[in-house]
Amino acid sequence: MRKNIWTVVAHGIEKITVPADRGLIGYCVSTQKVVVVEEAYLDVRFNQEVDQETGYRTRSILCIPFYNTKGEVLGAFQAINKMTASEKFNEKDCETLSLAASYVGKSLESSVLWGELLETQKEMIETIGEIGESRSQETGNHVKRVAKYSYLLATLAGLPKEDALLLKRASPMHDIGKVATPDSILLKPGKLTDEEYEIMK
DSSP states (O other): OOOEEEOSSOTTSOOOEEETTSHHHHHHHHHTOOEEESOGGGOTTOOTHHHHHHOOOOOOEEEEEEEOTTSOEEEEEEEESOOSSSOOOOHHHHHHHHHHHHHHHHHHHHHHHHHHHHHHHHHHHHHHHHHHHTTSSOOTTHHHHHHHHHHHHHHHTTOOHHHHHHHHHHGGGTTGGGGGSOHHHHTOSSOOOHHHHHHHO
């Protein structure tokens, strides 16, 4: 699998994706070293393809790697063309961006872990919902249909999109009580007795 580096935020341009072993940013990430360049086109490590695609003219560059809590590099800050009279990055710039990088790495790691946690939670709810449905004669798509209808009805009722999505995610649990209901009651073709109804409740 080929590794890539891509921009998360870039001023005035769309997302850019480059191979992880290309350019000054790739060098910064792979070596985990701060990179300061005064004239990009005089540095053999500089990847000119991005300038050619965007029409931009890169001059000075500052790249600073950032890490997760285990010390593994996650990416790098890249500042281009300092907007001062000298147009050159200095030691103070390195210190400032390094400080920012120390916070960004931890924040980015937390964001990724949070996303993974939400995805795992979603999968667990869907799986538990399917287990509940397996106790009845419903088809396997019943859980998915209920989720879709829940979202549509919530939207039609005027709920905010975030609340409608929350309802959609929770809907697979609507019949989870079937898991603890005895077959003699769950599959009974006739009317439940008072005792059976209490168990069902």
